Amino acid sequence: MRDHDPVESRVRSFIERHELLKGIDHLLVAVSGGPDSVALLHLLHRLKNSLSLACISVLHFDHELRGEESCKDAAFVRTMAENLQLPFILGRENVAAYRESHGLSLEMAARVCRHRFFQEALGACGARCIALGHTANDQAEEILLRLFRGTGPAGLAAMPPRSKGGLIRPILFLTRREVLTYLRVHGLPHREDASNFTASCRRNVLRNEVLPLVEKHFHGSVVPVLCRCARLALDEEDFWSREVERGWKRVEDGRSPSRISLRLSDFLGMHPALQRRLIRHAIALLKGDRYGLEAVHVEAVLQLVRQSTSGRRVTLPGAMQAFKEGGSVAIEVETPNGMPVNVPETLVREPGIAFFGTLRFRFSLEERQVCEAGGKFRTERMSAFLDAEKVLWPVTVRHWKPGDRFQPFGMKGSKKLQDFLVDAGIPRRVRGEIPLVCDREKICWVVGHRIDERVKVAEETRKVLCIETRWE
Structure with missing residues (x-):
């Protein structure tokens, strides 16, 4: 019989409280080989029976960014899966080439390629859920990054325990210090990505320089405090989602696969807070997500609505634009040569x-x-x-x-x-x-x-x- 572990009990409680695995019998676990994902896989494997999981499969994505080190990461994760007698699924893509061809930041290109692999793996396995190893520190970093980009209140909710696409985050409440302690107690090896300790991206600067300074000079428990802020914001967004649904029925003035129109006569009489959320909702419906959408974009659309005459356009992320047209404001995906999206009869x-x-x-x-x-x-x-x-x-x-x-x-x-x-x-x-x-x-x-x-x-x-x- 296994010894009782308080971390395992907390993870199980978190999963059950948020119903992350309700109706799930085959779980895919994304494992990079780093400390967070190694701890995640070990925890879920030990909790497999108590969570009523029939199968756990291990996913690893090689971004082909670190040469021989990337190959060693993949080999490490494969060996770990074999030792646990779990299926192993490997994906790889030249992220640097994808970044160059699509004009994206390296972080964004890696995310797009990685998540595409995730969705392909779900389909190939006939599964519905992928567990990610995001921790409380990742959440705190995400909140600060969004604040520095000028996020609105909705952005403070950051990463929820469950996201679209079947993504769940079972250890979102654990701090990185708790993860490292768990690995040490159980004698679990892991890989370290040397690039995480350089100032190669803003997230690394936050992780290695900003947060340690804040903890030292302002608040020793800044990570839990920021995560509490995210939980409160998530509750607020749950309330607002219902208000948006009601408001949407009043303002939607037509929709196609590449365009949504909002009726200005109703829209302009609404509270600015609801107006902002309706704009975000419209963009998300067309784009499929809100990634890259910042407060400055929403404010630009609001200014267009309130002050501009017909004809002026505002550029939005994802090859989208907004413009006034008669008594409506339209948000539209720019399609090649202005041709409509082709749908078979x-x-x-x-x-x-x-x-x-x-x-x-x-x-x-x-x-x-x-x-x-x-x-x-x-x-x-x-x-x-x-x-x-x-x-x-x-x-x-x-x-x-x-x-x-x-x-x-x-x-x-x-x-x-x-x-x-x-x-x-x-x-x-x-x-x-x-x-x-x-x-x-x-x-x-x-x-x-x-x-x-x-x-x-x-x-x-x-x-x-x-x-x-x-x-x-």
Whole structure:
């Protein structure tokens, strides 16, 4: 029977409190060979049975930045996995070349390549979770880096115990001193990266110079104090996420795979704190994350909204830009040659759930009386209610094609779709991204804009085709 270890008990408690491994039986553990990741792997291996893990696999990514030392790191981690009788998965990429070709900092290029490997490993293993060895010291460093870059309140939450992409941080609460003590007590060897002790990047300067000075002259427990700040900020963000969700329903004025518009009439009446979070939310939806987004970018968009006339543009991270356009502010991904994102058409043979790119469609049939009693006939841009008997199945969701015509609701004759979009003030660069719901003979709904007169719900309608959409 193994001796009781207080660190192991604390790690297990942290994992259970944050439900980091709920429903997980196969866990991947990212191991660089450094002290933090070695301690992480050892802890999880010892806790494997109590955490109900069926399998642990070891991941190692070679950035090909340190020559022979990188090879020795990989060999060290492979041997450690073999000694623990755990599967070993090795990935490698020339990060320096990637950095050069993509114009990134070395730290950012390494992160992109490493995380791409992580996601590929999840898919190859059929797993859903990767454990990372970030500690309380890493958290403190991250908070200070964000502060020095001018982060807003949301940035103070820094790294959460669980992130998108299946990433978890089981030892985020442990200080580096506690990690080193654990390694010494258990006699665990580890690798040291000599570059971590040079002033080659800002994080190293913080780690080796700034934090020791702060601990000596200001607060001996600065790391736990900064981590407590992050926990409080994370709670605040949980509250704000609900406010953002409510506010988003009021201001969203259209969305495509490469563009989001916010309605200024509602946006300008909101509190500045909510405005900032809505801008961050819009950028994250398009970009997929908030990495590289700083307070200065958000403030530039706010200034654009409040003071500028239509036409001026603000450049944002990730090849994005924001600009005012009529009564909206648009945030857009710059696509090559201004071409829209190409999404293959989707055939829908019967009511149910269907996807067109990242746009989710729900087709359902309801009795008219049920719809009326439930208040479903509301005016929402991303929902449509059609006379089910006038829709000829199967239904296709697609983009605009040359020569498309339809009969806009309220009109007696047909009209070219292009002319309708021009008259509606839809910018040329996004017209080709608007989804169309079509039956065998006609366009039934220009999503977000207008249904066809021929499929409207009339007095004689008995059954209604309800189409509800949302972006995933």
